[in-house]
Amino acid sequence: MERMIIFCMLFFCFSMVLTATSPKAMKYKQLSKTIDHLKDVVKDKDVELLHTPENPGDGCLLTAVTCFQNGILKLQPKNSQVNATFAKTVKILRRPFLPVSEEHCESSCESYERKKPQEFLNSFSKLMQKLFKNSTAERYGKSTI
């Protein structure tokens, strides 16, 4: 009887952990919005071209994200009025958001083609779309905005 009670309690605890919603999807959504804000304030002419990972495979995600985060440092605001927004969005995007793991990627950051800031940010956006789509749970009727 007492063992049954203990097992019931353990079962409850585990089931509660499993039903907790993953915050990963929300994180990628937030990052997508931030990249859109940055696209509005970034300077696109007469600037340095940046290495842009294009559709990295699943084994190269961490490398690609690191490449994007390093490239963001080289961006510039389009005028002095948007300095505050620019600084805020860059700070959010520089924070690490993928777990550190062993990754053996064949392509390094420098192997990717260099592109203009808008295309660079479009590719970053696309990577966020991929991560968000893969992390959304297939539940009926639930939507978290």
Added chain:
Amino acid sequence: MAVPGASLVPILLLGLGTCLAASPSPKGVECILFNEEYMTCTWGSGQTLTANYSLYYWYENKLPVVECQQYLWDRSVRIGCRFEQSEIIQFQAFYVRVNASCNGQTLEIPSNRMELQNLVKPEAPVNLTIHNMSGNQLQLTWSSPYPKEQCLEHVVKYKSNKDTSWTNQEVKGVIFSFPSVDYEKYYTFYVRSKINNYCGNTQLWSEWSVPVFWGNNSTSKGSSGPERPRSPRRPRSVLTVSPRLVAGVAEEQLQWFWIHTVLIPIASCLLLLVLVVLLVRMERVWVIIMPRIPNPSKNFDDLFITHNGDFQVRWLPWLTTPLSWWQLPTPLTPLCPSRNGSESLKMLWRVSSPTTVKASAT
């Protein structure tokens, strides 16, 4: 001989003229992923094309080039290709090449670089339901056959029988609240969906859903669209959803909603609380979690006082074997000897003070 490029098409047309009809060459390849279940890439219709077509496709960094496994036909001409779910990879550059051959000559029609996550067309929403809320408010809900609801955005199109044009309202979730409804009017609602910016860059809306109606259709003035023609004063029919029926359905839906989001969490919390309380209160269980380590010193206070520190204690026979944790004696469980015949271990206790007990085996 394959000759790609638009500039060479006119020259080829002279040679392929006998095969090709009025519209000389396909305009281009158009691919659509239907609800992410299958994809079709088409290049024309049977009316305009007469050559022999074949399609080849590949993904960037993932050769080899593969031919289409399942062609779509129209009047014995291949006009498209169907891809199954296993052949579809999103977030990878996708290329297609269509070869048109006739009388031994071949024309290649290359396509642009495509990314399949931008070509998804979800299925139309289903199960449109209207709930009556308090204060003349209506709530429209639906569900989508597309598996990932968080990837969708929706548009609700509605009109009353007294309006002349449709009103479009963008919605992010699966609930649309209509603030003030006129009970004299007869409303029609449609919904359609699209992949939102968090999952792709598409402009492909789904088809409009099956409509849902609400209200009193006593006058058919100004009504248009696919509703039935003039209906009698009482709006009871197979297609329309009368307010009373809607209220019934709404209540059932509402009940189900409350059960799911309120009752079940509260019930499970209460059950957990009950289990915790039981655990703490049942001494048997408590002792198992926090076993009492026998402390012989306190038991011998009285003996020490009576016999002035010099007494013998006989150790119990069945304790010559090591104890398992569930065999520890508790105040409620009397000790029962399991076997006879094992040697008893006589222990001599030399007590120097009530708190320290030294024992030596004899």
